[in-house]
Amino acid sequence: KLPLTVEEIVNFGESNRELFIKSSTYSIIPITVTEMGLTISWIFSSDPKSISFSVVYQESEDTPLDQCKVLIPMTRCNSHKETIRGQVKVRNSGIYTLIFDNTFSRFISKRVFYHLAVERPVIYDGSDFP
Numbered sequence: 001k002l003p004l005t006v007e008e009i010v011n012f013g014e015s016n017r018e019l020f021i022k023s024s025t026y027s028i029i030p031i032t033v034t035e036m037g038l039t040i041s042w043i044f045s046s047d048p049k050s051i052s053f054s055v056v057y058q059e060s061e062d063t064p065l066d067q068c069k070v071l072i073p074m075t076r077c078n079s080h081k082e083t084i085r086g087q088v089k090v091r092n093s094g095i096y097t098l099i100f101d102n103t104f105s106r107f108i109s110k111r112v113f114y115h116l117a118v119e120r121p122v123i124y125d126g127s128d129f130p
Contacts, residue, residue, distance in 0.1 A: 004031050006038065009116045019100060019112040021051070026101040027112070030058075034093045037121045041087035042098060044114035046079040051110050052101035053077050053084065059094045074101060079112075 009031065021027045031040060044053070055072040058065075077084045088096060100112050 004029065004116075006031070006033055006035070006118050009040075009118045012116060014115070016113050016115050019114065020109065021100055021102040021112060022109045023105045023107050024103055026099060026103055028100075029098040029114075029116075031096045031098070031116075032094075033090050033096055036090055036093065038090040039087050039119045039121075040090065040096055041085070041117045041119065042114060043083055043085050044079055044100075044112055045083050046077070046100075046110050046112045049080050049105070049108060049110065050076055050078050051112055052099075052104065053079075054099040054101065055086075055088055056097050056099065057092070057094055058097065059092070061095065068097075071096070074099070076104075 019027050019029075033040070044051075052074050053072070054070065054074040057069040057071050071088055072086065090096065100110075102108075102110050
C-alpha cells in the first residue's frame with residue numbers, strides 16, 4: 001500500500017514504477033486528491049501473464065470499503081500482451097485507489113510495471129485576447 005499525493009505523482013517524471021504481486025494477493029495504490037477537475041491517468045503492463053485491474057473511489061479513509069464507489073469494475077487485462085492505458089476524471093476530493101489483483105492466480109506471482117500521471121485542466125482566462 002503506497003498512499004500517494006498528486007504532488008508525488010507529478011514528481012514521478014517519466015520513470016516507471018514496479019509492483020511485485022504474489023500469487024493469490026492484490027496490491028493497491030491509493031491516491032489522495034484534494035482538488036477537483038484533475039485527470040489521473042495510468043499505463044501498465046504485467047509479466048508474466050495477465051492481471052486484474054480496478055479503480056474505486058473513497059470519500060475519506062473512514063468510509064467503509066463496501067461503501068466505496070466502483071469507477072472501473074474489476075477487469076482481467078491481457079497486460080502481458082499489450083500495454084493498458086486509462087484515465088479517470090476527479091469529480092470529488094477523496095481517495096482514488098488503483099487495484100492490481102492477482103488473487104485468481106494460485107501459483108504465479110506477477111510484476112506490474114506502471115506509470116502514473118496527473119493533468120490539471122487548462123483554464124482559458126482570455127489573457128491572449130487583444
